[in-house]
Amino acid sequence: DVKVTQSSRYLVKRTGEKVFLECVQDMDHENMFWYRQDPGLGLRLIYFSYDVKMKEKGDIPEGYSVSREKKERFSLILESASTNQTSMYLCASSAIGLKETQYFGPGTRLLVL
Amino acid sequence: AQKVTQAQTEISVVEKEDVTLDCVYETRDTTYYLFWYKQPPSGELVFLIRRNSFDEQNEISGRYSWNFQKSTSSFNFTITASQVVDSAVYFCALIPYTLGRLYFGRGTQLTVWP
Numbered sequence: 001d002v003k004v005t006q007s008s009r010y011l012v013k014r015t016g017e018k019v020f021l022e023c024v025q026d027m028d029h030e031n032m033f034w035y036r037q038d039p040g041l042g043l044r045l046i047y048f049s050y051d052v053k054m055k056e057k058g059d060i061p062e063g064y065s066v067s068r069e070k071k072e073r074f075s076l077i078l079e080s081a082s083t084n085q086t087s088m089y090l091c092a093s094s095a096i097g098l099k100e101t102q103y104f105g106p107g108t109r110l111l112v113l
Numbered sequence: 114a115q116k117v118t119q120a121q122t123e124i125s126v127v128e129k130e131d132v133t134l135d136c137v138y139e140t141r142d143t144t145y146y147l148f149w150y151k152q153p154p155s156g157e158l159v160f161l162i163r164r165n166s167f168d169e170q171n172e173i174s175g176r177y178s179w180n181f182q183k184s185t186s187s188f189n190f191t192i193t194a195s196q197v198v199d200s201a202v203y204f205c206a207l208i209p210y211t212l213g214r215l216y217f218g219r220g221t222q223l224t225v226w227p
Contacts, residue, residue, distance in 0.1 A: 009156075033215075043204075043217045090158060098213025099146050104158035 002027050004105035006091055012111045019078040021108050023091030029103075030096040032074035034058075034066065037088040037107075049074055050098070081112045115140050117207050119218035126195050127226050134190040134221045136205030142166075144210035147181065147188045152202040152220070164188065195225045 007022035023032065033048040035058075045058030047066040055066050063085060067075045074093075078085055088109050092102040116139040126132045138147065149161040162172060164181050172179045176193045192199055205218040 042219045045214065048214075088156060090156075092158075099208050099210055101148065101160055101163050102215055103160060104150070107156040107158075109156070 002103045006105040006108050008108050010109050013081050017081045019081045021076040023074045025093040029093035031094045033092040034076045035090045083112050086112045115216045117218035119221050121221045123222045125224045129194050131193050134203050136188045138186050138207045140209045142209035146208040148206040149190050150204045197225050200225045
């Protein structure tokens, strides 16, 4: 059974704080992704990684960075959180080859005050 | 341009009714992959089905069925005898082979009333 976990379901942070969102998959997948989901805007790709220490920008990378030191773990970092980063963050992973099915974690609802 | 259109923003039905969720896609690729995901109120996106562009066979899985028609660029999803637990947002998505990334529709909110 595929499994993607995210470190928190709900998170409340203050403006200017550095925020870490962690994602772990146990399927030995090469690819990992971070999306954010907002009402009216749908799902948007922030960053993805196709290998350890590799990363690629998605559609909305501004204000975010990522880290992938181990194959199973992909971290999303908000360097200085702002209120417009209040959102639902979804992590996904897929096997090698970007046409493969992406499996999603439960999501983190982040509120920045 | 790659695009997935789910024209139905919200659908409400009463339990045991059949319901069809529409999905129309656009891509220049001749090889592509189509998906449906379910997002219940808990928030997790649950994978339901994946089809490739060379396989137009319709698929049935329990109360779920999918109708893929390349001629109309559609990949519709039908739930037969709907249940309250089917209430969720359903997303249709596309991966064009040459781009290797997932394009989502805006989703259809399905509410099944008891």
